[in-house]
Amino acid sequence: xxxxxxxxxxxxxxxxxxxxxxxxxxxxxxxxxxxxxxxxxxxxxxxxxxxxxxxxxxxxxxxxxxxxxxxxxxxxxxxxxxxxxxxxxxxxxxxxxxxxxxxxxxxxxxxxxxxxxxxxxxxxxxxxxxxxxxxxxxxxxxxxxxxxxxxxxxxxxxxxxxxxxxxxxxxxxxxxxxxxxxxxxxxxxxxxxxxxxxxxxxxxxxxxxxxxxxxxxxxxxxxxxxxxxxxxxxxxxxxxxxxxxxxxxx
Amino acid sequence: xxxxxxxxxxxxxxxxxxxxxxxxxxxxxxxxxxxxxxxxxxxxxxxxxxxxxxxxxxxxxxxxxxxxxxxxxxxxxxxxxxxxxxxxxxxxxxxxxxxxxxxxxxxxxxxxxxxxxxxxxxxxxxxxxxxxxxxxxxxxxxxxxxxxxxxxxxxxxxxxxxxxxxxxxxxxxxxxxxxxxxxxxxxxxxxxxxxxxxxxxxxxxxxxxxxxxxxxxxxxxxxxxxxxxxxxxxxxxxxxxxxxxxxxxxxxxxxxxxxxxxxxxxxxxxxxxxxxxxxxxxxxxxxxxxxxxxxxxxxxxxxxxxxxxxxxxxxxxxxxxxxxxxxxxxxxxxxxxxxxxxxxxxxxxxxxxxxxxxxxxxxxxxxxxxxxxxxxxxxxxxxxxxxx
Numbered sequence: 001x002x003x004x005x006x007x008x009x010x011x012x013x014x015x016x017x018x019x020x021x022x023x024x025x026x027x028x029x030x031x032x033x034x035x036x037x038x039x040x041x042x043x044x045x046x047x048x049x050x051x052x053x054x055x056x057x058x059x060x061x062x063x064x065x066x067x068x069x070x071x072x073x074x075x076x077x078x079x080x081x082x083x084x085x086x087x088x089x090x091x092x093x094x095x096x097x098x099x100x101x102x103x104x105x106x107x108x109x110x111x112x113x114x115x116x117x118x119x120x121x122x123x124x125x126x127x128x129x130x131x132x133x134x135x136x137x138x139x140x141x142x143x144x145x146x147x148x149x150x151x152x153x154x155x156x157x158x159x160x161x162x163x164x165x166x167x168x169x170x171x172x173x174x175x176x177x178x179x180x181x182x183x184x185x186x187x188x189x190x191x192x193x194x195x196x197x198x199x200x201x202x203x204x205x206x207x208x209x210x211x212x213x214x215x216x217x218x219x220x221x222x223x224x225x226x227x228x229x230x231x232x233x234x235x236x237x238x239x240x241x242x243x244x245x246x247x248x249x250x
Numbered sequence: 251x252x253x254x255x256x257x258x259x260x261x262x263x264x265x266x267x268x269x270x271x272x273x274x275x276x277x278x279x280x281x282x283x284x285x286x287x288x289x290x291x292x293x294x295x296x297x298x299x300x301x302x303x304x305x306x307x308x309x310x311x312x313x314x315x316x317x318x319x320x321x322x323x324x325x326x327x328x329x330x331x332x333x334x335x336x337x338x339x340x341x342x343x344x345x346x347x348x349x350x351x352x353x354x355x356x357x358x359x360x361x362x363x364x365x366x367x368x369x370x371x372x373x374x375x376x377x378x379x380x381x382x383x384x385x386x387x388x389x390x391x392x393x394x395x396x397x398x399x400x401x402x403x404x405x406x407x408x409x410x411x412x413x414x415x416x417x418x419x420x421x422x423x424x425x426x427x428x429x430x431x432x433x434x435x436x437x438x439x440x441x442x443x444x445x446x447x448x449x450x451x452x453x454x455x456x457x458x459x460x461x462x463x464x465x466x467x468x469x470x471x472x473x474x475x476x477x478x479x480x481x482x483x484x485x486x487x488x489x490x491x492x493x494x495x496x497x498x499x500x501x502x503x504x505x506x507x508x509x510x511x512x513x514x515x516x517x518x519x520x521x522x523x524x525x526x527x528x529x530x531x532x533x534x535x536x537x538x539x540x541x542x543x544x545x546x547x548x549x550x551x552x553x554x555x556x557x558x559x560x561x562x563x564x565x566x567x568x569x570x571x572x573x574x575x576x577x578x579x580x581x582x583x584x585x586x587x588x589x590x591x592x593x594x595x596x597x598x599x600x601x602x603x604x605x606x607x608x609x610x611x612x613x614x615x616x617x618x619x620x621x622x623x624x625x626x627x628x629x630x631x632x633x634x635x636x637x638x
Contacts, residue, residue, distance in 0.1 A: 029451075042422065044262075044416045059329060089523055092520075093532065120258050138262060142268075165424050167424070
């Protein structure tokens, strides 16, 4: 699903449905995969920037069915794969099977459920398999090797490596933990590896790809522009993505 | 470990290893004689256990039904049952070699009890507290600071307890190498609901021994308030296999039909938050709703998974009491017995008074008086105006 890829993130509905569609259009010009977040009232794994974007989206009145509609409309004239990123409760509330079926019908290619670790994911994996929804599981610098192997096994899309200890959010420098994890994962995993959390610059993208990552995820650096420029952020996001894309030239 | 389908370990990957480490340490320690002795020593000499089981004779006579007993957790150091758990977990943290405690707090009772345990064990303490709670519970904020803890106001979301938990989780995922997250109720991912229940079940063990000594039989009913549910789980647990009716009382706020309450078992739906599958107040999309209760310690949109299980299998029943009924019970106990109960415990008391009236004089109701009510004077004064 990824190969020397730039993956970019926005939260659906931040600050509105229509603008999300405009952002997606911009993102699709520069990135190989788009990660679209379903806003949640309690985004525990996210840092301030993305947390606030969830609140802005919820305040705009967006519902889960609207997120599916956004994907459907985007897919009408775009081919860029969409990874739907969500906390588990919106999935649970809709009913696991219903959710995955609706998401797949709208055109979602893969799902990443932040707070659904392997221990709780058996049924989810089966349902995703049945509906041909690709799965993405997280691995962390403290994930032991045998568990990394199981995560690789469970991920039909790609494995998402968390670059550090902490939440999402921009950091000045990449953590050395990221490089250790890439090295370890490369020797164990057979699926492609994406790296995210704390990645915000073209230079970061380049360093991680050079270290062996198959994809790099940038979220907060883009979402922050939406926070600052609101409805006028389209151009800023365009600039930022163009800059990030430079990270692929080496 | 799950309670039927409830509980579990719904957390982001980075927290899996710290939780496994915690589980391993706890399994190793819980039956260790030296640890048990140490915990027992602190519970006796520092926290003030055992607490009395008091026959509320005046109240019983006034109501004219079943005998009402009060398990006096309000007499503990810190003024509430929370200290049973914080001393236990602080010892556990020391054993794991952690140098820092973090905790969430709503009203501030668990924050204060954590600050005390941290001071006692020489651990650095940071407490997350919703900004709105910081404003309305200023005395407790000062108490925590006095005890050497750092209080961090949480500005996000609804600025209350659930957001404080979110923020504590965000801290922990970055600092678990040297930090223990000291959860204050029977909530959160496994193994927390089990650990907190075990540390709190000293309440039920004592109650059982005491009532057998005094009355020569077990009580007919045990009543306890339920927010997250730690005091209720603590008193219920040793009675689960006995023929005793167990009643958990949730915060009915302005009434269950108003949407302004915190009664997740009575009015919520199954869901997943804060690492556990349980009952939550939520909308159709699974977004967690804002809650309300006059008792800050009950103001939480979820409930411990073991309560969800006890409800499901019918072993315990769960009811709701409104702000107004709780306030009445608060005043009643203050006047008739000279005991000012916490507003949280007043919920249990209100329901106990209601059922005691219908019961015969040789029957027994035990109420877990989980905390003292001095902390609530401001809220009560506001609610009454000059109406005492």
